Amino acid sequence: MSAKEHKTWTIGAILSWTGQYFRDKGVATPRLDAEVLLSHILGRDRLYLYLNYDQPLEPAELAAFREAVKKRVLRVPVAYITGHKEFMGLDFIVTSDVLVPRPDTEVLVEAALARLAGVSTPVVLDLGTGSGAIIVSxxxxxxxxxxxxxxxxxxxxxxxxxxxxxxxxxxxxxxKQGDLFAPVAGQAFDAIVANPPYIPDGDIAGLEPEVRHEPRTALAGGADGLDFYRRIVAMAPGHLKDGAFLAVEVGCGQAAAVAGLAAVSGLGVEAVIRDYAGIERVVVMRRGR
Incomplete structure (x- = not known):
């Protein structure tokens, strides 16, 4: 895209070129990423792109888009480039300080919503809140x-x-800033929710390039990925009201091991819930009745 070419680029042409460029560079969703990035630069939704396919882009728009494309080719997540990610139908601000909210985590939110529907004034604790996507939703x-x-x-x-x-x-x-339950000593809740780090330390290097841009402290869960679950499940009974529940997101293949921790702490496993891909993704444990 030389300076002389800038005036000739239309929305349709730039999307076609970028989609192919991303494809050649191994980006998983090339066309979608091109559309999301251009929509962000133009301040329009994706439908606008299709309704204005022949609209030429201004030099400043092209320059900004080109910078975004450079970052994406380096496998910076789209959400870090745009600063936004949709979750539970809401638009969340996202920076490199937090994990990018994922659709799988919506299963955790939906599980908590279903169980809190009959509680008049529920008080909820979110451990490792990150962007706040879970608790804000x-x-x-x-x-x-x-x-x-x-x-x-x-x-x-x-x-x-x-x-x-x-x-x-x-x-x-x-x-509150602190390590797990430390900032809420002596407090009890109607629900505790958490999406803790659950990637085994040895697997971090083999993750997708996009994931390796995310904060390691929010990914690494110890040698077997279960370090945080051991601590959360062990301490949760002291912070749950009678009949209250703990709901945690787990990694692929971890549900049985996490559920097994419940008996040791005196919690009962209420449900293991699968995500949209059929993977056991959420374990719900309850205290008392």
């Missing part, structure tokens, strides 16, 4: 709920705070 749906989000990363908490403000739940959400 819950509070957005449950207007009478309050919550606490805990994360060890100040950068992540800043992102969660921005998302809470964006979606109008900041007044009902306290964000």
């Amino acid at each position: 819950l509070l957005h749906r449950l207007q009478a709920a309050t919550g606490i989000g805990v994360d060890i990363s100040p950068g992540a908490l800043a992102v969660a705070r921005a998302n809470a403000q964006k979606h109008g739940v900041a007044a009902r959400l306290a964000l």
Whole structure:
């Protein structure tokens, strides 16, 4: 794309060229990524691209798009380039301080929503809140709920705070920095939710290039990936009200091992829920009745 060519690039032409370029570079979803990036640069939705296929792009738009394309070829996740990711129908601010919210995690949110539907004023704890996608989505749906989000990363908490403000739940959400239950000593909750790091340390190097751009502290779960589950499940009973539940997202093949931790801590396994691909993704444990 030389300076002389800039005036000749239309939306359709740039999408076709970029889609092929991404394909040649091994990007998994080349056309979709091209459309999302161009939509972001233009400040329009993807439908606009198709309705204005022959519209020429301004030099400034092309320059900004070219920079975005360079980052994507380096396998920077699209969400880090645009600064946004949709989750549970909401638009979340995303930075490199947090994991990119994934559709699989919506299974965890839906499981918690179903179980909190009959609780009048639920209080929810989100461990390792990251972007706040889980707790903000819950509070957005449950207007009478309050919550606490805990994360060890100040950068992540800043992102969660921005998302809470964006979606109008900041007044009902306290964000605390610390390691798991340390910031909530002596407190009990109607629900505890968590999507902890669950990748075995030895598998990190073999992850997709995009995933390796995400914070390692939010990925690495120890030698077998279960370090955080052992700690969470062991300590959760002391922070759950009678009859309250703990719901955690787990990695592929980890559900049985995580469920096995429940008996040791005195929790009962209520459900193991599969994600959209049929993988056991969420384990729900309950205290008492």
